[in-house]
Structure formats: C-alpha cells, structure tokens
Amino acid sequence: MTSINVYIADDHPVVRKGMVRLLKTFERVGQVKEAADGKELLALLTNDRPHIIILDIEMPVMGGVDTVKAVLQRFPNVKILILTMHSEEVLVRRLLDMGVNGFLTKSSGPEEIEKAIYAIMDNDFYKNAITENAQGIAGAEENEGRRKLTIREIEILLLICKEMTSREISERLHISEKTFFNHRTNIMEKTGSKSNIGLLKYALRKGIIST
Amino acid sequence: MTSINVYIADDHPVVRKGMVRLLKTFERVGQVKEAADGKELLALLTNDRPHIIILDIEMPVMGGVDTVKAVLQRFPNVKILILTMHSEEVLVRRLLDMGVNGFLTKSSGPEEIEKAIYAIMDNDFYKNAITENAQGIAGAEENEGRRKLTIREIEILLLICKEMTSREISERLHISEKTFFNHRTNIMEKTGSKSNIGLLKYALRKGIIST
DNA sequence: TGCCGACATAGGAGTTACTCCTATACGGAT
DNA sequence: ATCCGTATAGGAGTAACTCCTATGTCGGCA
Structure with a gap:
C-alpha cells in the first residue's frame, strides 16, 4: 500500500x-x-x-x-x-x-x-x-410530512442562527437579498416557523445548532 | 388559627x-x-x-x-x-x-x-x-457590567421569544409599537444582542425560557 | 420639599427587512 | 421530451425597525 x-x-x-x-x-x-x-x-x-x-x-x-x-x-x-x-x-x-x-x-x-x-x-x-x-x-424528519431542507437552505439557516442580517448573509453567499428572502420564506414554510425566532428554535430542536 | x-x-x-x-x-x-x-x-x-x-x-x-x-x-x-x-x-x-x-x-x-x-x-x-x-x-447577572433588565423588559423579552410580532406584542400589552421598539432596543443594548436571534439566545443562556 | 434619575410611554422621519407575485435557468427523474 | 425541484432574482408594496426627541410618573435623596 x-x-x-x-x-x-x-x-x-x-x-x-x-x-x-x-x-x-x-x-x-x-x-x-x-x-x-x-x-x-x-x-x-x-x-x-x-x-x-x-x-x-x-x-x-x-x-x-x-x-x-x-x-x-x-x-x-x-x-x-x-x-x-x-x-x-x-x-x-x-x-x-x-x-x-x-x-x-x-x-x-x-x-x-x-x-x-x-x-x-x-x-x-x-x-x-x-x-x-x-x-x-x-x-424522523420524513415523518413530519414536511419536505426536507435542501443543503442551500441549511446553509442559510445556519447563517440566520448566527445573528447575521439579510444583507450580510446575501453578501456572504454572493446572492441577491431577494434570493435570500426566497430561501428564508421556503425554510419557514418547511419548518412551520413565522420568524427568525421560530427558525432558531427549529434549528435547536433538530440539533442543527447547539445553544 | x-x-x-x-x-x-x-x-x-x-x-x-x-x-x-x-x-x-x-x-x-x-x-x-x-x-x-x-x-x-x-x-x-x-x-x-x-x-x-x-x-x-x-x-x-x-x-x-x-x-x-x-x-x-x-x-x-x-x-x-x-x-x-x-x-x-x-x-x-x-x-x-x-x-x-x-x-x-x-x-x-x-x-x-x-x-x-x-x-x-x-x-x-x-x-x-x-x-x-x-x-x-x-x-452573577450583576457582574457582567450590564444593567439588569426591568420587569417590563423581561415581560417583553418573553413575548418576543414566543415568536410574536411587534404588532401582536404591542396590542397584548396595550402600548404603541413605538414603545415596544424602544423597550426592545433597550433590551438589545443591555443584553448585547443585535436582533431577535440574539435575544432568544440570551434568554436561553439565562434560563428565562427553556428550549 | 424639591430635585434627579430610572422607567415607561410615544411621535416624526427615515431606513431596512420582508412578503407576494412573477419569471428564468438548470439538472435530474420519468 | 417533459416535468419537478432547486436556485436565482426583479417590481411593488407593507411591516419592522432605528434614531432623535419628549412627556409623565415614581421613588429616593439632599
């Protein structure tokens, strides 16, 4: 070898x-x-x-x-x-x-x-x-009826949880803010959240981030 | 007796x-x-x-x-x-x-x-x-140099953590949205947060809410 | 008693964050 | 060949928020 x-x-x-x-x-x-x-x-x-x-x-x-x-x-x-x-x-x-x-x-x-x-x-x-x-x-995730998050969405969710603004995130990812908002809306829909607060709670529940 | x-x-x-x-x-x-x-x-x-x-x-x-x-x-x-x-x-x-x-x-x-x-x-x-x-x-809280949150501020922080909107919170508390934002800004200043995400993390750290 | 500081309240004016609808492009599955 | 999921983004409108200023109240303190 x-x-x-x-x-x-x-x-x-x-x-x-x-x-x-x-x-x-x-x-x-x-x-x-x-x-x-x-x-x-x-x-x-x-x-x-x-x-x-x-x-x-x-x-x-x-x-x-x-x-x-x-x-x-x-x-x-x-x-x-x-x-x-x-x-x-x-x-x-x-x-x-x-x-x-x-x-x-x-x-x-x-x-x-x-x-x-x-x-x-x-x-x-x-x-x-x-x-x-x-x-x-x-x-477990499949069972909830909601579609899975895509990689891009998880990437965005992580940045949201880091307390970054929409501007900062879109610049970091080299996409327009519009695109960021689209992703964010989709994530909220998939996770049943209404706001960043809900997203962070989801991420904690799922172990995507730790406290 | x-x-x-x-x-x-x-x-x-x-x-x-x-x-x-x-x-x-x-x-x-x-x-x-x-x-x-x-x-x-x-x-x-x-x-x-x-x-x-x-x-x-x-x-x-x-x-x-x-x-x-x-x-x-x-x-x-x-x-x-x-x-x-x-x-x-x-x-x-x-x-x-x-x-x-x-x-x-x-x-x-x-x-x-x-x-x-x-x-x-x-x-x-x-x-x-x-x-x-x-x-x-x-x-412990005193030591951090930051002033304590007031009761009103904790009350507001709890509602923010419940994923309520500014409108909902101000209506619930019978105050104007302006007042709500003032409180929120003060809480962020005291807790060193930049957004609701930061506020939720603070609340979790301090045990004000549980996951 | 009178003053001061902390707190809660709120308006005006401006900025940023965000929604809703629409649309394009691409890659993989059927 | 078509279609679905994904990533991208603009236009137009609304909600969320900042910054500055200002008022009343209350409790402590000189």
Missing part, C-alpha cells in the same frame, strides 16, 4: 497548522497540503489531487458545503472527511447524501483522526457517533 | 378548576374563589380580600406581572404564590424583589401546594428549588 496524500482546508490557522503537524506523524500518511478556504483548496487541486481532503464545514470565504459540491463534481473519487464543531444532524445527513466519507469534531484526539483516515482509505467510510446519529434522524 | 381564604387566577380552566377542587380538600383552607385573568381577580378584590392569591404568571388578558404589581399596590399584605411553567430565573428574581411569597410549577403535587400555602401563612415565604436558584443568579 502506497502512502496516503491528505489535504486540509480550515480557516483557523491554529487548527490547520496543528492538523498538518499531526498528519505528518501518521505512518501511512505521505504528502500533506493545506488551504485556508474552499477556493484555495480548489486551486491546489488543479495540479494534483490527494486521496483524502479534510474539510472544515464552517469556513468564511467558500463554505464547506460549496467546497464539497465543487470537489466531488470534478473528482468523484476523492474522499472527504468533514470537520464539524457541533454535530448538526440535518446537515450531516445532507452531506452524507452528497457522498462525504466521514465526520470528525475538532475535539477529536490524534488516534481518532488516524483511525478515520485509515477507515476511509480501506473501507471508504468512517463510522462514528455522528454518522450513526444522522441515520436515526433521517427517518 | 382561623381558616385560610385563597383566590386563584389562571386562564386555563382545567388547571383553575382542578386547583379549586384541590384547595377545598385542604384542612386549613376556607373560602376559595377563582378568576380567569388579572382583571377578574382585581374585580374580586373590591369586595373582600383573601389571605393568599395563587397566580399564573402567563395569562393573556392581564399578565401576571401587572397583576402582582396592581394587587400589592392596593393590598400590600396579601400573600402571592406564583404558578410558573418553566422556572424563568431572571423573572423569578424580579418577582421576588417585588415581594412575591413563593413559586410553584404546574406540575407540583397536591402535598407541595398544601405545604406552600401553609409555609407562606406561617413564615411569610415558601422556599423551594425555584427560589433557591434565583438567589444564585442574582449576583
């Missing part, structure tokens, strides 16, 4: 650098490259491509979700390991549907990270509490 | 009727009267007055806070026992400052209710987990 090339994308230098240093200590890991956001990561991919990409799901410039989409569209065989703060259940579910290969929290220890990388290389998937949990709620 | 006269104000007929029936079984309890809201309660008080008033803090027509204020202003010697759903810490603190004599949740058992009534008659105060808890947070 040849060595595993790993790229990491995370906007927090501390996390990123620490991860790079850690990865290099792993026996089976070969080349390691880093990027501060999705755009940088995609730039790296023009020349060569890694076996595994470790991706922070909450990056400012190009969000994790967009990055997953872009990467998998161009290189369907690249494995993706998601770094997530809180285990946002619905979001995890969507990312799994997109073909992501595993999840880690930023508080994971070195052993777990190494285990995840090897599991993904050998079995194509790293199974842990986060992914287990997501299986459970998939069904 | 003569028997204790108790009035109860609660907008939920089930709770109210149940409470009336229960109270009548207590040995030391004499006359029992009921009201569906603060206005009705005050009307009862024109003729005679009870030893203890049991008050639901979340009533639609005339809120519990207003009722407490009105009752104590006219009859400082009447004891007040608050019925509360969630133990909203900051609110409890304020009500204690106003001179309320004890708290019960609606899930309290008959024995606890009887105990509370006797404790208030005999010692002027019913001490339990809810009141204990409020003592603790009083200090």
